Amino acid sequence: MEPRPEVVAALIQKVLEELTAGGAGRAEGDGLYPTVNDAVEAGLDAQKKLIGMSLERRKDIIASIRNNVLAVNEELSAMAVEETRLGRFEDKVRENILCATRTPGVEDIEPRALSGDHGLMLLEYAPVGLIGSLTPITNPTGTLINNSIGMIAAGNAVVFNAHPSAKGTSTRVLQVIHKAIVDAGGPVGLVSSVRDPNLETAKQVIEHPKINMLVATGGRPIVNIVLRSGKKAIGAGAGNPPVLVDETATIRKAAQCIASGASINNGIFCTCEKEVIVVQEVADSLIKFMQETGRVYLLSPEEAEKVTKLVVTPDRHINGAYIGKNVQVILHDVGIEIGEEYRLAIFEAEPDHPLVWLEQMMPILPVVRVKDVKEGIEFAVKVEQANRHTAIMHSNHVEHMTAFARAIQTTIFVKNGPSYAGIGLGGEGHTSFTIAGPTGEGLTSARTFTRQRRCTLVESFRII
Ligand code: NAD
Numbered sequence: 001m002e003p004r005p006e007v008v009a010a011l012i013q014k015v016l017e018e019l020t021a022g023g024a025g026r027a028e029g030d031g032l033y034p035t036v037n038d039a040v041e042a043g044l045d046a047q048k049k050l051i052g053m054s055l056e057r058r059k060d061i062i063a064s065i066r067n068n069v070l071a072v073n074e075e076l077s078a079m080a081v082e083e084t085r086l087g088r089f090e091d092k093v094r095e096n097i098l099c100a101t102r103t104p105g106v107e108d109i110e111p112r113a114l115s116g117d118h119g120l121m122l123l124e125y126a127p128v129g130l131i132g133s134l135t136p137i138t139n140p141t142g143t144l145i146n147n148s149i150g151m152i153a154a155g156n157a158v159v160f161n162a163h164p165s166a167k168g169t170s171t172r173v174l175q176v177i178h179k180a181i182v183d184a185g186g187p188v189g190l191v192s193s194v195r196d197p198n199l200e201t202a203k204q205v206i207e208h209p210k211i212n213m214l215v216a217t218g219g220r221p222i223v224n225i226v227l228r229s230g231k232k233a234i235g236a237g238a239g240n241p242p243v244l245v246d247e248t249a250t251i252r253k254a255a256q257c258i259a260s261g262a263s264i265n266n267g268i269f270c271t272c273e274k275e276v277i278v279v280q281e282v283a284d285s286l287i288k289f290m291q292e293t294g295r296v297y298l299l300s301p302e303e304a305e306k307v308t309k310l311v312v313t314p315d316r317h318i319n320g321a322y323i324g325k326n327v328q329v330i331l332h333d334v335g336i337e338i339g340e341e342y343r344l345a346i347f348e349a350e351p352d353h354p355l356v357w358l359e360q361m362m363p364i365l366p367v368v369r370v371k372d373v374k375e376g377i378e379f380a381v382k383v384e385q386a387n388r389h390t391a392i393m394h395s396n397h398v399e400h401m402t403a404f405a406r407a408i409q410t411t412i413f414v415k416n417g418p419s420y421a422g423i424g425l426g427g428e429g430h431t432s433f434t435i436a437g438p439t440g441e442g443l444t445s446a447r448t449f450t451r452q453r454r455c456t457l458v459e460s461f462r463i464i
Contacts, residue, residue, distance in 0.1 A: 003074055008075070015168045031192045032192070033194055035194060040130065043159050043190070044210060045187070046157045046190040049186075049187035058155070061184045064184035065100075065149055065180045069096060070097065070101075076176070077089050083165075083169045086265075087265040087268050091265035092142075094264075094425065095139065095265065099141075099143075104149075104153065104430045108445045109447055109450060124453050125447050127155030128213045128449060129213075131157070131449060133214075134214070134226070135166075137166045140169040147433075152181075153446035157189070158190075159192050159193065160174060162174075164198045206226060207229070214233040214234070234434070234444065240274050240389070241272065242384055243258055243262075243273040243276050243277070243419070244373075244380050244391070246282075247373070252289045255286055255293065258273055263344040267365075268361045268362075272361075272420075273392055275368065275383060276367040276368065278367060286367075297331070297342050298346055301348070303334070308355065325363075327344055327345050347365075349367060350368070373400050378407075384408055388438065388440075390435075391408045392418075393413070
């Protein structure tokens, strides 16, 4: 059940007041430090202690993080929506469950062994040491939970620098994770942050000589910044995922999947369908079936024009005021009132419409008709803009699916399901809220946050 708004607002206020008060009177060690340097020193000390502990203890720490986060999931989810004004409570709850339960732990760094004529080779996934992680406003809880589990499972410590506009919520989840670690016998400071994360402290994290690896989850500019840092960097950047529907698709199912995938969390997941590309022959049925879900409102051309003027600025940028808002809020501001049951508004768009090309992150979805699947594939590749992020296809034609997957080269390619199946929600595989397309690690997990070490034993231990 969603906590009452006044309770949530009071929680955020309390966290922010504690932050500005500098944590006076606080019990020693809650993961928060006055300066980046203090957080780094605590992290280095904690990482040394962690690698001195048994793997069983490390598993206990991970289990404790999972349990403690789930225990306060509703509070965290409500805080995220209240503070950032982005997304939907029930979807934030799903996001946190997904991150707490489907992020791989220590099993992900199982070593590999090879025995042959010359003996034995052992490959182990060793910690990188101290990681600096910059987290986005869109997932102020999920990314922290997901990164903490993966990075600690691999034997690392992490200094977070959350998005300043989500610092109350991100600080709260960091405190929950920190307490879970300490309660399970783990070291103080294994996850840490400066008390007041901002762009200046982000810069200090990026440049700190004792931080071995950087992980940036956000837009293209911050990914480029960490890539220029001279450190090992993992960049999880923006996407603009196209969904392509061909004439062989099961159209009613495609319509339901797109309605659900594009509207989850009001479109703020980087994986959400951001434009529909549909083969002309089935376009009318797709739109009709989307309307029949009872959750999708079809904008008339005049209404679509008004909405576009509202959410796209004259210089062709997204108007940030409408990112992550409920569809009712957006439509209300152009004089359209719709019922609470709606989750998404769609409209027919020309190929050069700005919302086809911009990452809108709101429940307004353009639908573009194409002549055939070949034209659809070519167009989808263009609108994905080499983000290497996510693409979705609805088709029952194996060659069409293969051709699209080969052409688009995205990190995630979902066939015949909603986009979120690609991050493990109703689809196979682990979850990640740091999907590293630009740097190629894919859906990050513990193994991503390691360096490989080889041990060779010559002429022995081949026992067959
Ligand atoms: P953002 O790039 O504005 O911020 C991300 C992080 O980088 C924040 O912590 C921010 O404080 C920091 N940052 C941004 N500019 C900086 C600068 N110049 N110097 C230092 N630090 C800086 O992104 P956002 O608005 O928080 O998040 C939304 C974006 O993130 C979308 O584009 C979305 O697609 C993307 N995203 C990607 C993934 C993924 O896994 N690939 C996951 C979630 C979100």
